[in-house]
Amino acid sequence: MSESMSDVINEPTAEEARLGRQTDEGAQELRPRQHEVVMTGGVWPDDDETMIINMGPQHPSTHGVLRIMMELDGETVLQAKPVIGYLHTGMEKTGEQLTYVQGATNVTRMDYLNCLGNELVYALAVENLLDTEVPERAVWMRMMLVELQRMASHLLFQATNGMDIGALSMMIYGWREREQVLRLLEMITGLRMNHNFIRVGGLAADLPDGWQQATLDVCDNVEAGVAEYETLLCENPIWQERTQGVGVITTEQALALGATGPILRSTGFPWDLRKAQPYLAYDDVDFEVIYTGNGDVYDRFLIRLFEILESVKIVRQCVARMPGGDYRVQDRKITPPPRGRIDESMEALIHHFKLFTEGFKVPAGETYVAIESPRGEVGCYLVSDGTGKPVRLHVRGPSFYNLQSVEAMVPGSMVADAVAIISSVDPVMGEVDR
Structure with missing residues (x-):
């Protein structure tokens, strides 16, 4: 010394x-x-001039109750370790105490920015065990709704990501278009979030009057908004300096960590379950998988920006090709009676009461279903013993796996860039901790 x-x-x-x-x-x-x-x-x-600091769990850039432990050498981050569990609610264990009818109400609250996607993957898993196929109209309605949800999620990312990096105008613009999408979802489902609209066997209700024009108007406005974002940010040298070459991750690292969605596609790996393993009617619609190759914050921003346009394209095709018919299966075992019959028939009232209090039995077996959420692969593993409640419910949350990539992306960056990197991961802590 x-x-x-x-x-x-x-x-x-x-x-x-x-x-x-x-x-x-x-x-x-x-x-x-x-x-x-x-x-x-x-x-x-x-x-040995390093120090340990905590970012969060109250820091606004952590998008929920997340804590990041960082080791700093001056302004340079040497290590970053996410600390989770602050929002643990035991949703998987809770789901094992609920009937299959009640289960959708539980899972819709995990990733609260992908409510309909959570409901969809759960419904598909139960329908696999039941060996039930929903009507064609229900398939297209589901696809349209989850794409509207994807648009709303990515629009919120544009708002919060811009705010985290310092482009405060983006907060206003992103919320502006997202509000229109949420109002459309409220018109169709009755709620802005936590919809509980996609049910086992179909949906809770049919599309309302005027939904076609309202949907097309929202698509036009969102498309115009994305063009505005592109002009505002993609041609901005300050934005490029703050995001390009920052938080780089390779394909090998992403695959080793189990990262999916925009993080994996930003490395040049075009993996999207809608194309790779089509479900619903994605193999009948025209859209492109957006991917880049630099694996940095800028690429993850671009992917989400242009995925909004692909969702707009899919929604327009759903409006144009929406088939007629029933919006849910006509199976008394899993489908409640029409609302009008409950006022006229005691048998219908009893049927409705028993279905929502006791549920229905599902054949013994196990299944795993995965779909592409705004954050990556969300999967549902379900085990049934032949009763009215699942023995095991496990959800593969993409945010949980994607968050691990922070340890690979942050070291070597500046503290200010760490905020941009965490934002580009787009984690939802309700899904991480669940």
Whole structure:
């Protein structure tokens, strides 16, 4: 240790340590013991000038109750470790205590920005065990709704990501278009979020009057908004400087960590379950898988931006090709009676009551279903023992896996860039902790 540093850490006497030591000017200077100096980081050797800080769990950039432990060397991040569990609600265990009818109400609250997607993957898993096929109209309605949900989620990302990096105007613009999508979802489902609209066997209700024009109007407005975002950000040199080459991850790293969605596609790997393993009617509609190759914050922003346009394209095809017919299967075992019959028939009232209180039995077996959510692959593993409640419910949440990539992307970046990197992951902590 150098002489000057030894002078600084001159060991005080016990009395000085207790009362403090008077300087020549008469001001009191509190002096901690030497081991306290080392522990608190007051004076560290020149060759080991690092410190540990916590970002969160209250930090606004963490998108929920997330804590990031960082080791810093000046302004450079050496290590970053996510600490989760602050929002744990036990949704999987709760789902094992609920009937299959009640289950959709539980799963819709995990990723609260992909409510309809959660409901869809759960319904598909139960329908697999039941060996039930829903009507064609229900298939296309489901596809249109989850694409509207994808648009709303990516629009919120544009708002929050811009705000985190300093483009405050994006917060207003992103919320503006997202509000229109949420109002359309409210018109169709009755709620802006946590819809509980996609049910086992179909949907809760048919499409309302005027839905076609309202949907097309929203698509036009969102498309115009995306063009505005592109002009505002993609041609902005400050935005490019803050995002390009920041938070880089390779395909090998992403695959090893289980990352999916925009994170994986930003590395040049065009994996999208809607194309790779089509479900619903995705093999009957025209759309492109958006992917880039740099694996940085800018690419993840671009992918989500242009995926909004692909969702607009799919929704327009759904409007044009929406088939007629029933919106749910006509199977008394899993489908409640029409609302009008409940007022006329005691048998219909009893049927409705027993279905929603006792549920229905599902044949013994197990299944796994995965779909493409706005954040990547969300899967539902379901085990039935032949009763009215699942023995095991497990959800593969993409945010849980994607969040691990923070440890690979943040080291070597500046503290200010760490905020941009976390934002580009787009985690939803309700899904991570569930």
